[in-house]
Amino acid sequence: MSDSLMEMGLPPIARHVLRRFGIKPPPQLIRSYRDWSDEILQGKHILLSPTPLFQDVLSPYLKSQEATVSFHSRGELAVAGRDLSEKQVFQGTVFDASTFDTLKDLKGLYSFFHGLKGQLGFNHRLLVLNKVRVGPEGKAITEAVESFTRSLAREFGPKGINVNALRFESMTDLES
Structure with a gap:
């Protein structure tokens, strides 16, 4: 969209009028106008x-960095041994798909994100780590993970959620 349409959609009344015409105003992005801080998380x-x-x-x-870290496993959320409520909103998500060895493992990718739709906050950052694999099945897994990531970007992008995929060849590439 052009900048004039974005600026026109800033006031609440104008946003309402745009919605009546069937134009969905883009989400407002969070901008930082201060110096870089070590406490960004x-x-x-x-x-x-x-x-x-x-x-x-x-x-x-x-x-x-004083961030609250949660682990998601098979549809269950846990932080330090206690369950989180479904009302918990996250500002960032990192998923490691580098451990996938068979096509059946791809079900874990879907089950991780299924049901989290309402828990991804405004301007959420989502990162999927993917390893370069060899062989026909390995390449199919790599492409499937990247396709799923693109699908997430199309689904969550209009809501202001940023989805990225990071492909690496070995763990040493990731650690550096």
């Missing part, structure tokens, strides 16, 4: 898939 709720990489490497880093 402070107070944010981050959702991770329960893989050893996240539990050993990423989770301690996020906790040092």
Whole structure:
């Protein structure tokens, strides 16, 4: 959309008029006008898939940044041994699809995101980690994960949710 339409949709009355004409105003993006801060994750709720990489490497880093870290496993959410309510809203999600070895593992990708639709906050950041695989089945898994990520971007993009896929060849690429 053009900038003039975005500016016109800022006042609540104008947003209402645009909706009456069938024009959906784009979501307002959060802009930062202050200097970079080390506490950028402070107070944010981050959702991770329960893989050893996240539990050993990423989770301690996020906790040092004073972010609340949650792990999602098979439709169940848990933080430090206690269940989270369905009203919990997350500002960031990281999913590790690099552990997928067979096509049956792709069900885990769907089951992770199924039901989280209402818990992804405004201007949510979603990252799917994907490994480059060899062989016909491996390449099919890699392409399926990327296709699913594109589908998530089409579904969540109009709501102001940013979806990215990060493809890497080995764990050393990810750690650097």
